[in-house]
Each structure stands twice: as structure tokens, then as C-alpha cells.
Amino acid sequence: MTTADCPLCIGDGGRVVLRTASWRLIHAGEAAWPGFYRLVWNTHVAELSDLRAVDRAACLDAVCAIESAMRRHLSPTKMNLASLGNQVPHLHWHLVARFDWDTHFPAPLWAAPVRQPAMARLADLQARLPALEDDLRSRAFA
Amino acid sequence: MTTADCPLCIGDGGRVVLRTASWRLIHAGEAAWPGFYRLVWNTHVAELSDLRAVDRAACLDAVCAIESAMRRHLSPTKMNLASLGNQVPHLHWHLVARFDWDTHFPAPLWAAPVRQPAMARLADLQARLPALEDDLRSRAFA
Numbered sequence: 532m533t534t535a536d537c538p539l540c541i542g543d544g545g546r547v548v549l550r551t552a553s554w555r556l557i558h559a560g561e562a563a564w565p566g567f568y569r570l571v572w573n574t575h576v577a578e579l580s581d582l583r584a585v586d587r588a589a590c591l592d593a594v595c596a597i598e599s600a601m602r603r604h605l606s607p608t609k610m611n612l613a614s615l616g617n618q619v620p621h622l623h624w625h626l627v628a629r630f631d632w633d634t635h636f637p638a639p640l641w642a643a644p645v646r647q648p649a650m651a652r653l654a655d656l657q658a659r660l661p662a663l664e665d666d667l668r669s670r671a672f673a
Numbered sequence: 674m675t676t677a678d679c680p681l682c683i684g685d686g687g688r689v690v691l692r693t694a695s696w697r698l699i700h701a702g703e704a705a706w707p708g709f710y711r712l713v714w715n716t717h718v719a720e721l722s723d724l725r726a727v728d729r730a731a732c733l734d735a736v737c738a739i740e741s742a743m744r745r746h747l748s749p750t751k752m753n754l755a756s757l758g759n760q761v762p763h764l765h766w767h768l769v770a771r772f773d774w775d776t777h778f779p780a781p782l783w784a785a786p787v788r789q790p791a792m793a794r795l796a797d798l799q800a801r802l803p804a805l806e807d808d809l810r811s812r813a814f815a
Contacts, residue, residue, distance in 0.1 A: 578752050580741045591733045599722045609762055610720050613755035617771055617779035620751055629759055637759035641781035 534575045539621040544571050548664045551672050553589055556597060558660070559625075563648060564640065565657040566605050566628030570594055577620040593672060594624050601628050604663035605656060608636065628656075676717045681763040686713050690806045693814050695731055698739060700802070701767075705790060706782065707799040708747050708770030712736055719762040731815055736766050739809060743770050746805035747798060750778065770798075 534540040545557035548568065559567035570593060576582060582590060598610050607628035614624050629636055632652055634644040676682040687699035690710065701709035712735060718724060724732060740752050749770035756766050771778055774794055776786040 578740065578744065579754065580737050580744065580752075587733075587737060588730065591729075595722050595729060598720065602720065602722065609757075609759050610722075611755070611757045611759070612721065613753070613757070613781075615751075615753045615755070615781055617751050617753070617781070639755075639757055639759070639781070639783035641783045643785070 537575055537619065537621050539571050539619055539623060540575050544569065544623070549667050549672070551593075553586065554593060556593075556667065558664075563634060563653070564627060565653055565660060566601065566607065566630075567640075568597065568601070568626045570597060570624040570626065572622040576622050577616065579614055579622060581622070590622075590624075594626065596670065596672070597626055597667065600663055600666050601626060604659050604666065611640065630656075679717055679761065679763050681713055681761055681765060682717050686711065686765070691809050691814070693735075695728065695815070696735060698735075698809065700806075705776060705795070706769060707795055707802060708743065708749065708772075709782075710739065710743070710768045712739060712766040712768065714764040718764050719758065721756055721764060723764070732764075732766075735814055736768065738812065738814070739768055742805055742808050743768060746801050746808065753782065772798075 543555060543557060545560050547555050547557055549556040554570055554572050557569050557571060559569055561567055572590060579587060602610060605628040608631045609629045611627040611629050612624060627640060632649045634646055634648050635642060638645060685697060685699060687702050689697050689699055691698040696712055696714050699711050699713060701711055703709055714732060721729060744752060747770045750773045751771045753769040753771050754766060769782060774791045776788055776790050777784060780787060
């Protein structure tokens with residue numbers, strides 16, 4: 532896949548919460564998963580180990596800082612972090628706040644659902660996003 | 674979950690490839706996924722962001738070094754990295770070599786399979802593990 536074919540090179544990949552010279556944070560915009568963000572590395576590289584050490588550290592420091600903010604604002608049962616990219620091999624990290632009431636818990640979000648969506652809880656979660664995103668935007672990311 | 678209840682506190686979690694003071698690398702031992710390892714943090718913490726910065730850097734440097742070795746020895750189509758822990762909230766990283774011929778590609782390995790297992794290719798992959806593991810054991814991890 533060349534950069535001209537890559538959806539994460541051609542577009543942002545979703546609603547941009549925060550953008551730095553090296554990466555951007557987008558909200559995944561999946562209705563069933565309000566607490567689902569993606570950190571997308573701006574340059575087209577496939578694997579974490581394709582980054583120089585300094586860039587890798589910056590990437591993972593950002594993932595960790597975003598995880599911390601998500602924990603503080605969303606109080607998830609568990610955080611899920613994943614860099615898969617089988618469909619779009621352009622480095623991006625999935626950051627997902629998981630809850631013991633969500634449709635898939637404790638299964639991975641990519642597995643089959645185990646219960647119906649809890650609409651009131653999803654709405655409550657959605658309502659917490661602006662404060663989380665304001666907090667993230669207020670930080671001095673490199 | 675207290676440490677007394679945690680399978681990754683009580684046991685190693687699988688065949689140990691490599692052990693340091695801070696973490697161990699285990700082979701996941703799932704027949705359908707020869708190229709599936711887990712880096713297990715030795716101390717019982719749930720989230721990456723529970724680690725001190727120095728430990729976090731050591732953990733992620735190790736994940737990246739193991740990813741690099743897996744790429745060199747196994748030549749995967751894509752590497753998948755994930756810290757989920759919904760069932761066992763003791764920090765561990767899944768490192769999975771994915772191939773365009775595997776049962777799930779390009780779907781996540783936790784989704785439904787899309788094809789039958791390629792037995793000869795799985796056997797070939799299995800045969801590459803000793804060299805990979807020898808290489809990993811020869812490194813000076815902190």
C-alpha cells in the first residue's frame with residue numbers, strides 16, 4: 532500500500548481531537564464505542580519498530596498520557612490498547628475505554644457481542660467526552 | 674482481582690522464553706497461532722499507565738525489540754500488538770505475527786475466522802521459532 536492508496540495518508544481518519552507535528556488523535560466515531568480514540572502517526576510507517584527510537588518514545592508517551600486522561604475522565608473497568616493495522620498498515624493505536632457493562636466485555640471488542648447495548652450508560656459516557664478532550668488539548672504534547 | 678486470584682501472579686502463564694527482573698516473555702501456545710507471544714510484566718499492575726515512566730519505557734523497549742526480532746525471523750505480513758487484559762487485568766502485551774494466509778487475516782485474531790488453517794505454512798512458521806527464541810535469549814535486556 533503506497534501513501535496515495537492509504538486512507539490515513541489521504542484523510543485524517545476521523546474527527547481530529549488534537550494534532551501535533553508527529554501524530555493526531557481522532558475520535559473513532561463508532562456509535563457503540565463512545566470511549567474509542569485512535570492515535571494516528573502522521574508519517575506512513577507500518578510498524579511501531581519502523582520508528583526511530585525518539586519517535587517511538589514520543590508515540591508511546593502520548594499513548595500513555597491519553598490513556599491516563601481517559602482513565603481519569605471515563606473511569607473504565609479496563610483500558611484496551613492495540614496496534615493492529617491489518618487492513619490499513621499505517622501506524623495507529625486504538626485506545627478503548629472498556630466497561631463491565633459494554634456489549635463485549637470481557638471479550639475483545641473485535642469478538643462477538645455478549646449483551647445488548649446499555650443506551651443510558653453510553654449516553655452518560657458520551658457526555659464525558661468534551662471535558663476529556665478539552666483536558667487533552669490543554670496539554671503541551673511535543 | 675488480587676494477586677492471589679491472578680493466574681499471571683500464580684503462574685508464568687505459558688512456556689517461558691526469556692525472563693528478566695521486570696518481565697517475562699512466554700509463548701502463547703495456541704496451535705493456530707505459532708507466532709503468538711506474550712510479554713507479561715512480573716508485578717501485578719493492571720494498566721500501562723500504572724507503571725513508573727522508567728518501567729514503562731523498559732516495557733515498551735522490550736515490546737519493540739521483540740517485535741523487531743519477530744519481523745526478522747518470521748517475516749509477517751503485519752505485526753499486531755495489544756494490551757487488553759479484560760479477563761486477566763495483569764499487564765501483558767500480546768505480540769502476534771500475522772500473515773495474509775492466516776485464518777483471520779485481515780480481521781483481528783479475536784474476530785471470526787475467514788478461512789481454513791494452512792497446515793504446511795503453520796508448520797513452517799513453527800519451525801522458525803527456535804532461531805527466533807535463541808536470538809531473543811542472546812540479547813542483553815535490562
